[in-house]
Amino acid sequence: MNLASLRARLHQIIFEADTPAGRAFDLGLLLAIVASVIVVMLESVASVRAHFGPELRALEWAFTVLFTVEYALRLFTVHRPLRYAVSVFGLIDLFAILPTYLSIFLPGAQSFLVIRLLRLLRIFRILKLGEYLRESRVLVDALRASRRKIQVFLLSTLTIVVVVGALMYLIEGEEHGFTSIPVSIYWAVVTLTTVGYGDLAPATPLGQALAVLLMLTGYGIIAVPTGIVTAEIARAASATPVTAQACPACGLGAHEHDAVYCRKCGAKL
Secondary structure, eight states: OOHHHHHHHHHHHHHOOSSHHHHHHHHHHHHHHHHHHHHHHHHTSHHHHHHHHHHHHHHHHHHHHHHHHHHHHHHHHSSOHHHHHTSHHHHHHHHHHHHHHHGGGSOSGGGHHHHHHHHHHGGGGGGGGGGGOTHHHHHHHHHHHTHHHHHHHHHHHHHHHHHHHHHHHHHHOGGGTOOSHHHHHHHHHHHHTTOOOOSOOOOSHHHHHHHHHHHHHHHHHHHHHHHHHHHHHHHHHTSOOEEOOOOTTTOOOOEETTOOBOTTTOOBO
16 A cells, blocks of 8 residues: 555545544544543542542543644645644644643643643643534534624624613712723623622612613523524525535535535645
């Protein structure tokens, strides 16, 4: 088997799930991702770390080596490694292994907070799961299609909280805890989203009436983005079904069955 055929075979196994070997690879990698995230979470528990610290660190390095080999194979099998490396999933793959290696060069108690940050970054391995869930493409397409509607919704919401926050600052004033317009806007956001921390509350009848109006508005606003995204999900789910075939150049998957060229980079499939 020459190098070209080896790359093609590995690409089919690593990037596609239509074959038994590809499905077995995806399943094994899914289990490894979940197990590595569990190890990271267990390592954050002081009592577990005290009893099983060396074992957890050994498992962490084993998973890191495994994901490093997987990352190297992905770069090896695509025709344009740099394009895959700077893609979303390529960066996720890199961030999944980089913190463990960086922790080697940051030893000592003085860098304990930095090492804790690097350990926390390893939780990003769970983002690798999205690459193997075909339904995630439907959700991503729905969010992308509803992007402008969501932007208009957020702009309208921002306008409401700024106006109401400014009014509440004028009505209540500093003597009732509304010491500035930004603080009043914070109260408006908390109230509009129906969170209700209770750290700020209007004391005057006019302020309470305005708060009631904002609360009722909040119940109606919550349903707006849900309806927008739900409609786009239904539209994306009814679209043309896709195949698990991945582009040999950039690694993008989920192309239509009759696609001849990649819809992202234009390479021949």
